[in-house]
Amino acid sequence: MAEIIVVTSGKGGVGKTTSSASLAVGLAQAGKKVAVIDFDVGLRNLDLIMGCERRVVYDFINVVQGEASLKQALIKDKRYDSLYVLAASQTRDKDALTQEGVEKVLDGLGTEGFEYVVCDSPAGIEKGAHLAMYFADHAVVVVNPEVSSVRDSDRILGLLASKTRRAERGEGPITQHLLLTRYNPTRVEAGEMLSVKDVEEILGIKVVGVIPESENVLAASNAGVPVILDENSFAGQAYTDVVSRLLGQERPLRFIEVQKKGFLKRVFGG
């Protein structure tokens, strides 16, 4: 069986798709066979962030409805042989996605030897978000240091603890990871933005990583190259750390302090 990871948040626009793409790439870089699925039916986006939008022939719904095989619909990544994308349907309505259909696809991926399936959840707490989390073994809850996002993520943490198959079957709780993104250490230092510690205290859970607010994220999405592949960017390096932690390695948090290096130090190192 593949390990199922849902990337979810409640609130939209917080960085779920950005994170799903980078985590999937990072797991593939670690040698794992990975599929990343776009659950946002009607608002397909993951294909663009992964840079495979022109190669989408069949989508998730086609497989669910038996109109295409899993093999036909999986898009192989150009960079990593062990990484595949399953696009969301752009034309069908949300009702085309059913619990049995999702289960069939996930089981199929397990049979195909996939080790990890990353589920990019749509926003909200409706059917699409529910289906994305239902079969998960692990959850990455993406949160921004901002009031509505923090509140929504607490709501999602509650749903993860009760409304998943693991919870219903009493199979032990799904592992919950809090991923704080779009973090701006300068604004935190000025008292304008909730800190890592604030968010951890409010939600009562430690973060699995902190992704700084970064211009490189837009550049990455412009190019269709997940930001984790931009090894010089802080955001990319922070995602690499998160992948290592998800795989059980210890990595200290980085990029959460204001960079105090002067120009000369930056040029000559230090």
Add this chain to the structure above:
Amino acid sequence: MGILDFLKRKPEATAGVAKERLRIIVAQERSTRGAPDYLPLLRNELLEVIRKYVNVDVDAVNISLDRDSGHEVLELSVALPEHKPG
């Protein structure tokens, strides 16, 4: 305030306010999590019935849902007005 002051104005240090507000709302929402949707409605109807007999305040009826060792307990308390003799 002059236009220059306005342009130079820094955002305020509001993170503390955000944290305090979140602390309260998150605690409140956690305490009613999983409670059925009909709870507020049930409360109102009970209040109406009780008011047929006793003149109680709007906030006299308190409903809460507790969970202990697998049991769900719907707790209901009604604060009656002080009994006036005679």
